[in-house]
Amino acid sequence: MKIDVLFENCDAVLITSPQNLQYFSGFAGGEGFCLLSHSSKTIFVDSRYTVEAVSECKGFEVVEFSGGNLFELITAQLNKISAKVIAYEDLCLTVATFNQMKDKLDGISFVPLGDKADIIRSIKTDEEIALLRKAERIGDMAFKQVLPMIKLGMTENDLAAELEYQMRKSGASGTSFDTIAVSGKKTAMPHGRPDEKKLEYGDFVTMDFGCIYKGYCSDMTRTVVMGEASSKQIEVYNTVLAAQLEGLKTIKAGVVAKDADYAARRIIEDAGYGSYFGHSLGHGVGLMIHEQPNLSPRSETVLVPNMIVTCEPGIYIQDFGGVRIEDMVAVKENGCENLTSSTKELIICG
Ligand SMILES: [Mn+2]
Missing domain, CATH: 3.90.230.10 (Creatinase/methionine aminopeptidase superfamily)
Incomplete structure (x- = not known):
């Protein structure tokens, strides 16, 4: 499977860009957080997109977040799959969101995804x-x-x-x-x-x-x-x-x-x-x-x-x-x- 290359140096990948959300999950709504690992596929969206994500993301667990509990929900999922290292979309994630992730996802280390997804999509x-x-x-x-x-x-x-x-x-x-x-x-x-x-x-x-x-x-x-x-x-x-x-x-x-x-x-x-x-x-x-x-x-x-x-x-x-x-x-x-x-x-x- 060509997406295996995503997991070469991490336990899971956190997908955040609209193009990669659509490519790897099918979700076309543009705003969401998709956590992919060898064994699990989860997408986190707010209530505006729940119905859409359920219909578009085949084989995914859809988790609705609200009121600032996003990173708690992601942490719960990371614990469930025992993920310690996650790759993030360094080419398009904002510094503000990245800092928030580092702050809120305790005990997780981060590696940049680089252009791996772009190469797959090419x-x-x-x-x-x-x-x-x-x-x-x-x-x-x-x-x-x-x-x-x-x-x-x-x-x-x-x-x-x-x-x-x-x-x-x-x-x-x-x-x-x-x-x-x-x-x-x-x-x-x-x-x-x-x-x-x-x-x-x-x-x-x-x-x-x-x-x-x-x-x-x-x-x-x-x-x-x-x-x-x-x-x-x-x-x-x-x-x-x-x-x-x-x-x-x-x-x-x-x-x-x-x-x-x-x-x-x-x-x-x-x-x-x-x-x-x-x-x-x-x-x-x-x-x-x-x-x-x-x-x-x-x-x-x-x-x-x-x-x-x-x-x-x-x-x-x-x-x-x-x-x-x-x-x-x-x-x-x-x-x-x-x-x-x-x-x-x-x-x-x-
Ligand atoms: Mn042109």
């Missing part, structure tokens, strides 16, 4: 891939619906709102991150924020958006041009597209993540735009929008079948604008399955 099951595929399809559908609405004079906020509305209408429970819909010179900021700026003739418009479907995130980016593309815009766009296609061609099981990054980066460097591509080629996606593995120039991670990663090179030129093109793919033995189907030809809008 390789998806077929069921998870089906949910991620569906989440990405919702993004594709939203893009198709919104494309004809993109007109000169529309604001970036309007555009972001339409994308979010269409995803929600198609079954999403929310967005997986703040929608990026930026235009003109603002597209030179990879994570620019939409505002009241209107889409103008000649603008690049970058839309980077995603939704959550049954807890799983989607992520895609497309860049279009308003009215007419200049020759420089076409050159920058085609360079990013060539890099993106090269990245996709390289992503497969056995490839080291940094080599996938470099395959795409080299195209951009060779075209003379190397210094305008500051971020990594991509990242893992799952219950979190950014998770393992990282496709960065420094990542030694070897890609494994059923990892889900993005491929999203970009070129960002201050006072000119920028382009990013992003697909989400499943790593396979001999290549990758592209979960994104929207066209990547340069689209002229307005």
Whole structure:
């Protein structure tokens, strides 16, 4: 069982982050404490979530806490299973909660969980891939619906709102991150924020958006041009597209993540735009929008079948604008399955 790695140096693990609660217990409510050991599975929730936890957490004992008795209840359970060493989620637990735990869980020693849960979650099951595929399809559908609405004079906020509305209408429970819909010179900021700026003739418009479907995130980016593309815009766009296609061609099981990054980066460097591509080629996606593995120039991670990663090179030129093109793919033995189907030809809008 792959979760055995969690217990290598501890008697039990205390799961506290929303993504790990959902992954290891099925509880999607976000707020709770899950205590896992070789022999027991317990989840502690307050009364807002008791009914949900009972229905979602198969094989778990559900314990309701209230009025500050949480750590007493956890102590009772730790005594019952004779646990002395527990691993905690050092990557996301607050210092305040950690200090409280140390204070209230008498006689227990603590070891950091590190990235063990993240590594387990980086390789998806077929069921998870089906949910991620569906989440990405919702993004594709939203893009198709919104494309004809993109007109000169529309604001970036309007555009972001339409994308979010269409995803929600198609079954999403929310967005997986703040929608990026930026235009003109603002597209030179990879994570620019939409505002009241209107889409103008000649603008690049970058839309980077995603939704959550049954807890799983989607992520895609497309860049279009308003009215007419200049020759420089076409050159920058085609360079990013060539890099993106090269990245996709390289992503497969056995490839080291940094080599996938470099395959795409080299195209951009060779075209003379190397210094305008500051971020990594991509990242893992799952219950979190950014998770393992990282496709960065420094990542030694070897890609494994059923990892889900993005491929999203970009070129960002201050006072000119920028382009990013992003697909989400499943790593396979001999290549990758592209979960994104929207066209990547340069689209002229307005
Ligand atoms: Mn992304």
